[in-house]
Amino acid sequence: MDVTILREPWKDLLLLAYSSRLPSKKLAGFLLGRKLVQTYLVQKIFVLPGEQVFTPKLFTETEIKERLQVLGLFHFGRPAGLKKNIKQPLFCEKIILSMETKKPAGLKIYCRLVSFDRSFYFIRPDRLLVEMEEENGGSQFRLS
Numbered sequence: 511m512d513v514t515i516l517r518e519p520w521k522d523l524l525l526l527a528y529s530s531r532l533p534s535k536k537l538a539g540f541l542l543g544r545k546l547v548q549t550y551l552v553q554k555i556f557v558l559p560g561e562q563v564f565t566p567k568l569f570t571e572t573e574i575k576e577r578l579q580v581l582g583l584f585h586f587g588r589p590a591g592l593k594k595n596i597k598q599p600l601f602c603e604k605i606i607l608s609m610e611t612k613k614p615a616g617l618k619i620y621c622r623l624v625s626f627d628r629s630f631y632f633i634r635p636d637r638l639l640v641e642m643e644e645e646n647g648g649s650q651f652r653l654s
Contacts, residue, residue: 513605513621514639515552516543522555527586527609527617538563538585541605542578550581550605550635560585564595581605582623597630606632 515523519541526537538560543553556572563583573580582605583596596606601624608620622632 511623511635512549512637512639513552513607513635514549515541515641517641519543519552519555520640520642523584523607523609524617526557527611536560538583540569540572540580541582541584541607542572542576543581545579545581552581552605554578555584564598564600566600569600582607584609586610596624599626602626602630605635 536559537557539555539557540563541550541552542556543551545551554576556576558568562568563585569580583601584607586609604624606620606622606624610618610620612618619638621635621638623635625631625633
């Protein structure tokens, strides 16, 4: 399974990650887009306070309003903080994108898919691709 993040949502994620005014560790949100045969195509992000991303009603209302699927969650900080809240049927087969910004190391990205086989577990996608813009058209930058 591949995860592809288009240019606009990637720019929005980077802006949030590196904004010094926002309490980024408390920010989270939904990754919106389409699930194709073997690819999750992230077309948009929906920013929320961290504690609201686990609300089933908000999850379904967002899909209806945005007319896109909730493909998963993004948040800033270590992925360990989400693991106990993510292990529920609502997030099965969803992406968990964790971004951590540290000055010397730059940007660390953790991407996992929530799966279930008698219990919940996390798997890495085959590839995480980010669409980057170039002067002569678009290209993709492979992160994993």
